[in-house]
Amino acid sequence: MDDLRRAFDPEVFRSTGHVFVDQLADYLAAALRGTTPVLPAISPGEIVRVWGSEFPEQATGGLQSLLQRVIESSNHLHHPRYIGHQVTAPLPMAALCDLAAALLNNGMAVFDMGPAATAMERSVVGWMARQLGFGPAADGVLTSGGSVGNLTALLAARQAKAGFDVWSEGAHAGPPLAVLASDQTHYCVQRAVQIMGWGAGGVVVVPSDAGYRMRTNALGDAFRRAQHAGRSVIGVVASAGSTATGAFDPLESIADFCRDNDLWLHVDGAHGASLVLSERHRGLLRGIERADSVVWDAHKMLLMPALVTGVLFRDGARSYQAFAQEATYLFAGEEPQERWFDIGARTLECTKKMLSFKIYAALQVYGTRLFGDYLARTIDLAQRFAARLREAPDFEIAVEPQCNILCFRHVPPGVADLDALQLQVRQRLLETEGFYLVQTRLRGKQFLRTTLINPFTSDADLEALMHEIRRLAASA
Numbered sequence: 165m166d167d168l169r170r171a172f173d174p175e176v177f178r179s180t181g182h183v184f185v186d187q188l189a190d191y192l193a194a195a196l197r198g199t200t201p202v203l204p205a206i207s208p209g210e211i212v213r214v215w216g217s218e219f220p221e222q223a224t225g226g227l228q229s230l231l232q233r234v235i236e237s238s239n240h241l242h243h244p245r246y247i248g249h250q251v252t253a254p255l256p257m258a259a260l261c262d263l264a265a266a267l268l269n270n271g272m273a274v275f276d277m278g279p280a281a282t283a284m285e286r287s288v289v290g291w292m293a294r295q296l297g298f299g300p301a302a303d304g305v306l307t308s309g310g311s312v313g314n315l316t317a318l319l320a321a322r323q324a325k326a327g328f329d330v331w332s333e334g335a336h337a338g339p340p341l342a343v344l345a346s347d348q349t350h351y352c353v354q355r356a357v358q359i360m361g362w363g364a365g366g367v368v369v370v371p372s373d374a375g376y377r378m379r380t381n382a383l384g385d386a387f388r389r390a391q392h393a394g395r396s397v398i399g400v401v402a403s404a405g406s407t408a409t410g411a412f413d414p415l416e417s418i419a420d421f422c423r424d425n426d427l428w429l430h431v432d433g434a435h436g437a438s439l440v441l442s443e444r445h446r447g448l449l450r451g452i453e454r455a456d457s458v459v460w461d462a463h464k465m466l467l468m469p470a471l472v473t474g475v476l477f478r479d480g481a482r483s484y485q486a487f488a489q490e491a492t493y494l495f496a497g498e499e500p501q502e503r504w505f506d507i508g509a510r511t512l513e514c515t516k517k518m519l520s521f522k523i524y525a526a527l528q529v530y531g532t533r534l535f536g537d538y539l540a541r542t543i544d545l546a547q548r549f550a551a552r553l554r555e556a557p558d559f560e561i562a563v564e565p566q567c568n569i570l571c572f573r574h575v576p577p578g579v580a581d582l583d584a585l586q587l588q589v590r591q592r593l594l595e596t597e598g599f600y601l602v603q604t605r606l607r608g609k610q611f612l613r614t615t616l617i618n619p620f621t622s623d624a625d626l627e628a629l630m631h632e633i634r635r636l637a638a639s640a
């Protein structure tokens with residue numbers, strides 16, 4: 165019992181917490197200054213060996229040194245030379261909110277298990293829906309990531325448009341279903357479709373144009389192909405923006421196609437929905453207000469710690485159809501709409517973290533302009549970087565960036581295998597621990613891929629990246 169009492173001792177928590185936050189603040193200072201490695205160069209096998217899995221029976225203390233090791237062996241997203249995947253350098257205050265959410269541990273599913281969490285989630289969801297241009301009937305939920313969000317939205321789409329009650333009767337009770345989506349769609353859409361039991365043919369691919377946007381004049385052909393294959397098409401999934409290149413599908417004309425063919429329009433705005441907050445860039449999302457559902461990740465372009473995703477429905481009643489089953493012990497057997505405050509009826513999660521606090525707090529404490537300014541800053545940076553790469557004879561870009569994702573390759577003269585060179589250069593960059601960027605294949609060619617998501621990445625960092633790539637390629 166003494167051990168348990170000590171483990172819960174508020175004064176120990178206070179003093180440990182002060183040291184803990186001091187350590188995190190030191191990490192933050194060093195990472196923002198760029199004086200830590202971005203990602204330590206260590207292989208999966210090596211690091212697992214170092215960490216071990218033997219635990220003592222008696223208390224040993226040592227949280228401080230453990231946190232230090234965790235920090236040192238992590239990828240440092242606050243480092244301005246982190247330019248890799250679409251996961252942001254979170255606002256430090258949002259991380260503090262996550263700490264409070266963890267300690268309070270209000271599991272949400274039903275109102276009693278998180279009154280404040282429920283209220284803040286309603287406010288955040290309402291705010292997101294208004295930013296998208298949805299009307300007062302809109303509603304939605306927060307959930308754990310874009311993949312779960314896309315599955316949630318597609319489950320609702322299926323219930324609305326399949327023409328039979330798939331939820332109760334099963335997928336075999338009607339014709340096989342399909343959605344149309346471009347060849348640039350994130351893999352989680354294919355995965356969601358296969359989870360729903362539609363098989364690999366459940367996504368009918370629409371080709372993309374030279375800018376990697378869905379070719380909307382090919383939608384009719386894809387629709388007919390699906391029908392020939394015996395598929396009943398329930399909707400179109402548009403990307404805003406796409407993962408590989410940040411391309412925004414033309415939502416207005418996709419919305420027209422959906423209206424004309426009575427299809428559900430789902431917009432995967434995991435990365436790009438945030439752009440509605442930027443006066444200068446929201447034009448890329450014109451037509452999003454006509455979507456039936458939208459997924460919006462706050463851990464990508466809203467500076468939030470992972471994971472927090474809005475799943476937003478133009479007609480809020482649809483949000484009750486994704487998971488239509490009752491759980492009488494939780495939801496008291498009433499019509500789910502009457503218990504709108506028991507949010508677990510509409511999410512894949514039963515127990516769910518208090519996801520809303522960090523967004524609510526950031527909006528309240530910093531105001532909305534911070535986000536618009538941040539978004540514009542990252543996109544401006546990507547455009548300047550693209551211009552710089554275009555000017556350089558030994559670099560080429562895959563496509564003009566529409567947002568803050570930019571793919572490029574190094575093409576020095578006299579190299580026979582340029583694809584291999586990109587892979588080698590990336591590997592060597594990681595070994596130097598000085599930059600973190602990723603790679604992607606586009607139309608048969610290998611590219612280096614950057615997401616300029618850290619608010620403090622500068623032109624000088626990107627100039628240094630070009631210099632470093634040249635140096636490493638020359639010695640490859």
Ligand SMILES: Cc1ncc(COP(=O)(O)O)c(C=O)c1O
Pocket residue numbers: 250308309310311312350352403405406407432433434435461471473
């Ligand atoms: C367009 C798009 N949709 C969905 C996802 C998946 O989101 P999450 O990683 O939050 O599950 C991603 C992730 O990068 C994405 O880029």
